[in-house]
Amino acid sequence: MRAPRTLATLDEVDPGDHVCQVLDRTDHVIDCSRSFVADGALHGDKVVIVGPALEAGSEFAQLVLDPARLDGSLLAAVRREAADADREGFRSLRVLHHVRPGCRAERTKELWRSELDLEEFAADTGALVVCVYSGADWDSSTLEQIGCVHPHSLGSRPKVPAFQVYRTGKEGWTVNGIVDSDGAVAFGTILCTLLAQRATVRLLCHALEFLDGAGMSALADAARHLPDRKVILEGTNDTVRLAWELSGFAIPEIPVVMTP
Amino acid sequence: MTFSAPSSAAPGAGYRHELYPYSGRDAFVEGALGFIQDALDGGEAVVVAVPQDKASLLRAEIRDEDAVRYVDTAGVAHHPGRLIAAWQEWIQEYTSQGRPVRGIGESPWDTVRTPAEAEELRYHEWLLNKAFARGPAWWLLCPYDIAHDKAALTEMARCHPELRQDGCTMPCEDYDPHAPYRFTPLTDPCDPYEEFAYSSGDLPALREKIAACAELHGLTGRRLRELHLAATEVATNSIRHGGGHGVLRTWNEEHRLVCEFRDAGYIEDPLVGRRRPDARQVGGRGMWLVHQLCDLVEIRSAPDEGTRIRLHTELPE
Numbered sequence: 001m002r003a004p005r006t007l008a009t010l011d012e013v014d015p016g017d018h019v020c021q022v023l024d025r026t027d028h029v030i031d032c033s034r035s036f037v038a039d040g041a042l043h044g045d046k047v048v049i050v051g052p053a054l055e056a057g058s059e060f061a062q063l064v065l066d067p068a069r070l071d072g073s074l075l076a077a078v079r080r081e082a083a084d085a086d087r088e089g090f091r092s093l094r095v096l097h098h099v100r101p102g103c104r105a106e107r108t109k110e111l112w113r114s115e116l117d118l119e120e121f122a123a124d125t126g127a128l129v130v131c132v133y134s135g136a137d138w139d140s141s142t143l144e145q146i147g148c149v150h151p152h153s154l155g156s157r158p159k160v161p162a163f164q165v166y167r168t169g170k171e172g173w174t175v176n177g178i179v180d181s182d183g184a185v186a187f188g189t190i191l192c193t194l195l196a197q198r199a200t201v202r203l204l205c206h207a208l209e210f211l212d213g214a215g216m217s218a219l220a221d222a223a224r225h226l227p228d229r230k231v232i233l234e235g236t237n238d239t240v241r242l243a244w245e246l247s248g249f250a251i252p253e254i255p256v257v258m259t260p
Numbered sequence: 261m262t263f264s265a266p267s268s269a270a271p272g273a274g275y276r277h278e279l280y281p282y283s284g285r286d287a288f289v290e291g292a293l294g295f296i297q298d299a300l301d302g303g304e305a306v307v308v309a310v311p312q313d314k315a316s317l318l319r320a321e322i323r324d325e326d327a328v329r330y331v332d333t334a335g336v337a338h339h340p341g342r343l344i345a346a347w348q349e350w351i352q353e354y355t356s357q358g359r360p361v362r363g364i365g366e367s368p369w370d371t372v373r374t375p376a377e378a379e380e381l382r383y384h385e386w387l388l389n390k391a392f393a394r395g396p397a398w399w400l401l402c403p404y405d406i407a408h409d410k411a412a413l414t415e416m417a418r419c420h421p422e423l424r425q426d427g428c429t430m431p432c433e434d435y436d437p438h439a440p441y442r443f444t445p446l447t448d449p450c451d452p453y454e455e456f457a458y459s460s461g462d463l464p465a466l467r468e469k470i471a472a473c474a475e476l477h478g479l480t481g482r483r484l485r486e487l488h489l490a491a492t493e494v495a496t497n498s499i500r501h502g503g504g505h506g507v508l509r510t511w512n513e514e515h516r517l518v519c520e521f522r523d524a525g526y527i528e529d530p531l532v533g534r535r536r537p538d539a540r541q542v543g544g545r546g547m548w549l550v551h552q553l554c555d556l557v558e559i560r561s562a563p564d565e566g567t568r569i570r571l572h573t574e575l576p577e
Contacts, residue, residue: 162464180463181496210467210485212492213545220539239485246552248539 002123004151004164004176010039010130013152015092018122018166019130020150022143032132033096037062040094045128046085050074051098075117082125093127101137108142112193115149123167130154145186165190168204172234176207179215188218195222195229206235213247216240220249223256230255275392276399277385278429279420281406281413288403289317292364294427295401300327304360307350309333310403311368329353337368338377340384341551344391344534347400355396363400369408374514376572377556379444382412385419386441391531418442441530446560446568449520450511458495459505466495466508470519473510477517477575486553487573491519493546494569498523502567512575516555519571527561 002016010032013019023032033049040047050065063081070077082093097118099111115131122129131150133143144161147153151166163177165187173194179187194201205211211219223231233240236258244250244258280291292308296318299306305327308318315330322328331350336342347363354361372378385402392398401424404416417423417434419441424430456469467488474484491508498506502525509520533547551557556572 178464180492181500182461182463210488210492212489212496213549214496217543217545237485238482239489242486243489243549243553246549247545248537251539254539 002151002166002168004160004166006160007152007154010035010154013039013128013130013154015045015126015128016122017128017130017152018119018150019128019152019154020147021130021132021154022138023132023134023136023155029098029132029134033098036094036096036130043094044091045094046081046088046090046092047094047096048078048081049096049098050078051096052100073117074114075121078118078121078127078129079125082121082127093125095127095129097129097131099131099133109193111146112149112189113196115146116190116193119149119151120167124170145183145189148183148186149190163187163208165203172202172204174204174207176209178210179208179218180210180212181214184212184214184218187215188222191219191222191231192225195226195231199228200230200232202232202234204235205233205240208236208240211240211243213243216244216247216249219256220247220254224254230257232256233258236260274395274397275389276422277389277392277420278399278401278422278424279416279432280401280403280424281416282403283406285317288314288405289321291424291427292318292401292403293321295362295364295424296322296328299360299362302360304362305329305354307331307347307354307361307363309347309350310364310366311337311370314366314403333368338371338373339551339555340367340377340380341534341554341557343384344387344531345536347388348391348536351396351398355398361398363398364403365400366403369405374516374556374572375444376447376558376570378412380556380558382415382419383441383443385416387531387534389419389421389437391534415442443560446558446570447513449509449518450513453509453511456508456510457505458498458508460499463492463495463499466491469508470510474517474573477512479517479573479575483573483576487517487519487571490550490553490571491521493550494521494571497546498525498567501525513572515575516572517575519573521569521571522566524566525561526563527559527567530559532559533557 007013007019037047048063048065050067052066065077067074078095085093118129121127144159147159147161148164151164153160162183163175163179165173165175168174191201219231223229241258282288282291296306308315308328308330319330324330336346351361351363367381402420404413406413414434417432420432421435422429423432454473456466458466470487470491471484474487495506498521502523506521506523511518533551537545537548554571555574558570561567
């Protein structure tokens with residue numbers, strides 16, 4: 001069973017982890033990549049670095065995927081590499097994703113899609129995925145939101161997000177922590193992204209500590225923004241179910257099912 | 261402290277709201293039965309929402325039937341903030357059919373738990389005029405036993421456009437449709453009280469603060485979660501609409517945990533949170549949830565003074 005945790009160093013990562021690493025201004029991308037490749041060799045993993053062609057001094061990287069030059073999606077590419085790694089006798093695949101900011105809203109949407117794809121990929125295949133964000137290139141609120149779809153965090157000042165949504169087994173997504181007005185927008189975006197790809201999203205809410213009115217509105221809006229979708233929340237407490245009913249959301253037009 | 265005045269409903273048209281002062285059970289039964297019988301003679305339906313003992317007296321004379329419905333008030337009678345939505349629901353069955361409907365509503369004055377609850381029940385009577393000013397048309401009779409608290413009769417009269425005496429309806433002279441509601445000043449916080457200033461990013465800390473106070477008084481589990489949810493909605497309003505910050509005070513008063521939120525915002529709508537939200541509406545559910553989840557809610561708001569909201573939660577025995 002995957003469980004969220006904060007890591008002090010890259011040495012602590014395990015297969016199946018999906019790690020969000022935020023680099024300080026003083027951290028160097030090349031150093032980070034070099035140690036990642038070295039750890040991969042140590043553990044018998046195939047290493048893939050995703051990002052724009054790295055600058056000089058990156059000759060240690062055997063396999064670099066530039067998202068801008070991929071023929072198809074990043075997910076398809078890493079799935080291919082995972083299958084190859086298996087055939088080639090590696091223990092597993094180890095992906096280091098240097099995530100670069102974009103300026104279009106569309107890019108943000110792609111970012112959520114990509115992160116949720118990688119989360120599912122890591123959980124389902126046992127591949128290790130580390131997503132590296134440079135603190136200098138991203139605003140803190142985006143970094144905080146992106147942290148919500150990584151069950152594992154790494155960095156000199158790792159900040160545990162208020163809530164996390166991460167893949168659990170083949171069937172569902174665990175939601176833990178606190179979804180209130182501060183996190184409702186991110187929560188809604190995550191749900192919309194998941195619902196764009198599948199008719200039913202199963203949320204395991206046993207570790208969901210708190211869901212406020214803004215979080216419930218985000219859930220209701222996401223559930224009805226595309227036709228023929230359904231969200232199932234398992235493990236909800238009686239307060240969440242009561243507030244959902246009281247809010248008037250428990251109607252057929254909002255395809256959400258809540259169970260204890 | 262005042263709220264703006266409700267529109268008045270002229271006798272005979274729209275919403276009618278009539279105070280029936282009585283003394284003793286016989287007078288209650290006589291007045292209520294006369295009102296019901298008039299309704300039935302005119303082909304109107306009647307919803308009866310009175311304490312159980314009073315309902316039994318009426319049931320002995322007129323049983324439940326299609327045109328007379330005795331409703332269970334247990335879940336709302338001591339929660340004034342829930343009563344307007346309850347009345348909307350109770351009469352909706354008839355108004356949706358275009359059928360004329362009357363109501364008999366008496367609050368459980370004999371078993372009111374605190375002065376704050378009594379004040380909020382009276383304020384509810386005043387708000388009814390505003391809530392139904394634009395329809396639907398119906399006629400509510402409010403029996404009030406003067407033996408209970410004669411002094412409060414004048415205050416009740418200020419909330420009712422009409423008065424019933426000797427079986428006749430007449431305009432209530434104490435009612436001024438343009439006058440604001442005259443609140444009794446809120447009591448001072450009981451000592452010792454805790455204080456916590458909050459702004460953006462402080463919601464988790466605010467909930468922790470409340471949990472610490474609640475657990476001291478044995479309030480845990482479901483009731484604490486409900487209080488957390490209500491408190492979060494109020495504090496979020498402070499942060500978003502009340503100047504970006506507020507101050508929480510908590511104390512124990514008459515075996516209740518009171519959480520008071522102060523901010524610089526102004527709540528213009530005195531009916532805020534008292535109408536059931538529509539599933540399609542965007543936002544506007546926060547104060548509705550607060551009224552539904554807390555035992556008592558006191559809201560005082562003025563443009564020049566800001567807003568104070570008190571949430572009362574009964575403590576376990």
